[in-house]
Amino acid sequence: MDRRQDENHCPLREALLAEQEHLSRVYARLDELRGHTAEAVREVHARGGGGGYAATVEREVTAGERTRRLALLSGAEEGLCFGRIDHRATAGEPGDTYHIGRIGLRDGDHDPLLIDWRAPAARPFYAATPVSPGGIARRRHLHTRGRTVTGLDDEVFDLDGLTETDRRGLVGEAALLASLRRGRTGRMHDIVSTIQAEQDRVIRSRLPGILVVQGGPGTGKTVAALHRAAYLLYTHRTALRRRGILVIGPNATFLRYIGQVLPGLGETDVVLATVGELFPGVRATAADTPATAAVKGGLRMAALVEAAVADRQRLPADLPPADAGAARPWGADDSGGLRIATDGMVLRADAATCAGIRGLARELGLPHNVARKLFVTEMLGVLALDQARRLDRPADDTDLRHMSEALWAEPEVRAGIDALWPLLTPHDLVGSLLSDPAALHRAGGAAGLSPAECAALARPAGAAWTVEDVPLLDEAAELLGRDDSAERRRARARAAERAAQERYAHGVLEFTGLAEDAMMAAGALADRHADDGPRRTTAERAAADREWAYGHVIVDEAQELSEMAWRMVMRRIPARSLTVVGDLAQTGSAAGARSWAAMLGRYANGRLHEERLLVNYRTPAAIMAVAADVLTATAPGQRAPESVRDDGDPPRAVRMPAGALATDLPRLVRGEVERVGGGSAEGRVAVVVPGSRHAEVAALLPEAAAGVGPEALDAPVAVLTPGAAKGLEFDSVVVVDPQAILGRPPHGGGDLYVALTRATRRLTVVYEGDLPAVLARLSAAAG
Numbered sequence: 113m114d115r116r117q118d119e120n121h122c123p124l125r126e127a128l129l130a131e132q133e134h135l136s137r138v139y140a141r142l143d144e145l146r147g148h149t150a151e152a153v154r155e156v157h158a159r160g161g162g163g164g165y166a167a168t169v170e171r172e173v174t175a176g177e178r179t180r181r182l183a184l185l186s187g188a189e190e191g192l193c194f195g196r197i198d199h200r201a202t203a204g205e206p207g208d209t210y211h212i213g214r215i216g217l218r219d220g221d222h223d224p225l226l227i228d229w230r231a232p233a234a235r236p237f238y239a240a241t242p243v244s245p246g247g248i249a250r251r252r253h254l255h256t257r258g259r260t261v262t263g264l265d266d267e268v269f270d271l272d273g274l275t276e277t278d279r280r281g282l283v284g285e286a287a288l289l290a291s292l293r294r295g296r297t298g299r300m301h302d303i304v305s306t307i308q309a310e311q312d313r314v315i316r317s318r319l320p321g322i323l324v325v326q327g328g329p330g331t332g333k334t335v336a337a338l339h340r341a342a343y344l345l346y347t348h349r350t351a352l353r354r355r356g357i358l359v360i361g362p363n364a365t366f367l368r369y370i371g372q373v374l375p376g377l378g379e380t381d382v383v384l385a386t387v388g389e390l391f392p393g394v395r396a397t398a399a400d401t402p403a404t405a406a407v408k409g410g411l412r413m414a415a416l417v418e419a420a421v422a423d424r425q426r427l428p429a430d431l432p433p434a435d436a437g438a439a440r441p442w443g444a445d446d447s448g449g450l451r452i453a454t455d456g457m458v459l460r461a462d463a464a465t466c467a468g469i470r471g472l473a474r475e476l477g478l479p480h481n482v483a484r485k486l487f488v489t490e491m492l493g494v495l496a497l498d499q500a501r502r503l504d505r506p507a508d509d510t511d512l513r514h515m516s517e518a519l520w521a522e523p524e525v526r527a528g529i530d531a532l533w534p535l536l537t538p539h540d541l542v543g544s545l546l547s548d549p550a551a552l553h554r555a556g557g558a559a560g561l562s563p564a565e566c567a568a569l570a571r572p573a574g575a576a577w578t579v580e581d582v583p584l585l586d587e588a589a590e591l592l593g594r595d596d597s598a599e600r601r602r603a604r605a606r607a608a609e610r611a612a613q614e615r616y617a618h619g620v621l622e623f624t625g626l627a628e629d630a631m632m633a634a635g636a637l638a639d640r641h642a643d644d645g646p647r648r649t650t651a652e653r654a655a656a657d658r659e660w661a662y663g664h665v666i667v668d669e670a671q672e673l674s675e676m677a678w679r680m681v682m683r684r685i686p687a688r689s690l691t692v693v694g695d696l697a698q699t700g701s702a703a704g705a706r707s708w709a710a711m712l713g714r715y716a717n718g719r720l721h722e723e724r725l726l727v728n729y730r731t732p733a734a735i736m737a738v739a740a741d742v743l744t745a746t747a748p749g750q751r752a753p754e755s756v757r758d759d760g761d762p763p764r765a766v767r768m769p770a771g772a773l774a775t776d777l778p779r780l781v782r783g784e785v786e787r788v789g790g791g792s793a794e795g796r797v798a799v800v801v802p803g804s805r806h807a808e809v810a811a812l813l814p815e816a817a818a819g820v821g822p823e824a825l826d827a828p829v830a831v832l833t834p835g836a837a838k839g840l841e842f843d844s845v846v847v848v849d850p851q852a853i854l855g856r857p858p859h860g861g862g863d864l865y866v867a868l869t870r871a872t873r874r875l876t877v878v879y880e881g882d883l884p885a886v887l888a889r890l891s892a893a894a895g
């Protein structure tokens with residue numbers, strides 16, 4: 113707080129009055145624009161449904177734009193204006209003053225009333241520091257409740273006569289700290305009014321290339337990444353609205369935790385997904401064991417899947433024998449050729465011919481299912497020729513083509529050729545590979561896997577997909593491709609029609625004046641009319657399409673992604689425009705990252721840029737000191753962030769013998785609920801337990817949300833494993849059995865570090881026997 117501010121001092125009252133006057137003008141303008149826009153939406157709907165295609169398109173463009181605008185204006189009520197910057201006076205001329213807010217507004221004369229926080233003119237509000245004020249004389253934070261100004265918080269940058277130390281002391285932390293001390297609600301909030309300079313650098317980084325944001329727990333990586341999405345959509349609206357932004361998070365709970373931030377900022381063209389959901393049609397949530405995950409996440413799996421595809425392109429001699437007693441009309445003959453009994457005769461293709469056709473099809477370098485077309489055509493040609501010979505019937509090319517077609521209609525012929533080069537789905541290929549130890553060893557051998565590694569991959573047929581399987585499915589889809597020639601013929605016809613529609617849409621955009629706005633690209637508009645199906649947003653279309661190329665991808669908790677997962681993610685973003693946020697000290701997955709360069713360098717083409725966030729905004733210093741000890745002991749190369757908060761209660765350790773857990777733990781947890789929230793919606797408690805004890809502890813706390821699903825965010829108490837707690841935060845955290853958490857391979861130290869750093873106010877560690885040595889600071893505290 114500016115030290116000149118004091119309740120009895122006139123300048124403050126005057127300043128409050130002046131700000132109130134401005135805020136009232138801003139809200140009056142907002143109301144006015146809402147009224148106009150609502151009226152405009154009503155007007156376009158009132159035009160009715162007549163007028164044919166042209167009128168429908170025009171109506172839809174206009175209605176869509178106006179509705180979007182109305183939603184933006186309606187969503188900007190709370191905290192609409194939160195700051196102001198005063199530029200330095202120059203040559204006797206007063207400097208410009210701008211008010212900063214959630215959206216941009218101009219008055220009736222088009223003069224700016226409010227600058228959107230993402231606009232270049234707002235940048236100094238976030239970037240100015242006492243050392244480099246960037247032409248700013250003062251930054252003011254406005255505190256408001258509803259439409260009333262309740263307080264001011266000034267940082268003065270050109271106050272002569274202050275020492276450097278005094279200037280640093282002026283940095284207005286009041287607004288930030290007030291925001292950080294609020295109780296947690298189970299939902300992340302936006303931070304537009306208090307973005308810090310180091311975070312602002314991340315948010316406004318250039319669009320192209322891979323930006324890695326490495327930062328310890330609570331440094332605002334997630335929240336900065338989400339604001340970056342909003343900033344990019346604002347700054348590169350045309351390109352990104354069309355292609356959308358994909359945000360990848362670690363689990364459904366986390367996605368729900370962050371889910372309100374972007375809509376809260378007025379942005380909806382964003383797909384939120386976990387790695388387990390990136391393959392359309394599969395929603396994997398189960399995880400493999402660390403040993404299996406370590407093998408499955410490695411890049412050699414790409415070679416393994418490739419070898420598995422090649423293994424399904426067989427020669428007759430490779431075909432598995434028919435089951436005992438089940439005679440098959442097709443199979444290998446004595447010399448390794450193909451024999452097919454059909455329509456009263458036996459047709460043959462010798463071994464060398466089959467090998468030659470397979471070689472030809474492979475040489476095409478096309479995906480398996482696409483190259484199959486050539487394999488089938490050639491094999492049918494050979495069989496048709498054999499048939500003609502056996503019938504002693506001369507046949508020209510036209511006859512042979514007809515005979516081939518007739519043969520393809522015979523089930524035995526189809527089955528015989530399918531056995532050599534089957535049409536495969538990714539599900540067939542990966543499912544049958546993992547449940548067939550012999551096939552695993554063949555493909556594994558070709559990919560350089562040891563027998564033990566192949567054995568680690570094996571599992572029963574029909575097992576549910578795991579998160580680690582999803583990149584394999586994606587890899588398989590890539591290698592298998594689709595035989596889409598018929599589809600392509602239809603697409604060519606549609607494309608011609610669409611080109612005509614796009615030309616028409618251009619006309620509509622110009623006519624309605626929206627072309628200028630660039631909010632609606634003609635292509636996107638034409639897309640919406642290209643089929644008769646339900647109208648879908650960019651986000652919906654992108655989520656359903658495996659081959660969708662996004663405009664930007666944000667990956668949170670990125671340290672958990674394996675090499676194979678990154679391969680899959682990179683297919684979604686051929687332009688390689690990514691924001692990757694994570695903390696190498698928190699890696700829990702056996703196949704996760706140990707170095708960003710090692711994980712991502714191969715995709716970056718020299719454009720890998722790393723930013724570091726070093727200040728922890730979540731965890732009070734006393735709790736962070738406990739976590740830092742764990743980090744030092746278990747990951748000596750990593751550095752814990754500095755806490756900005758020194759409030760909160762002293763962390764404590766509570767010894768609870770096994771026999772007392774059933775009565776004492778529920779009592780302790782109830783006490784925490786009372787302390788942090790008194791039963792109100794604000795104030796939340798997490799009990800973090802090792803995976804091996806989750807069920808046992810959850811059973812002791814029946815009122816808690818024990819699932820790992822999003823419902824964990826709705827109850828006042830959640831029982832979570834360290835993995836499920838990743839990225840979340842709670843007012844009070846109770847860590848049960850730290851020794852077992854520490855002991856879990858491969859990254860028990862990282863897991864305990866994650867668990868301890870979820871707390872915003874209170875930390876309790878419940879242990880049996882002796883407290884682990886890495887938590888010695890706690891026993892001193894308890895003593």
Ligand SMILES: Nc1ncnc2c1ncn2[C@@H]1O[C@H](COP(=O)(O)OP(=O)(O)OP(=O)(O)O)[C@@H](O)[C@H]1O
Binds near residue numbers: 328333336869
């Ligand atoms: N500038 C800021 N103003 C207000 N709150 C902030 C700011 N920066 C971060 N926070 C708050 O700090 C908390 C931690 O932020 P966030 O979850 O983004 O950290 P993180 O680096 O992703 O942590 P972790 O690695 O533990 O997942 C959140 O409650 C966030 O809202």
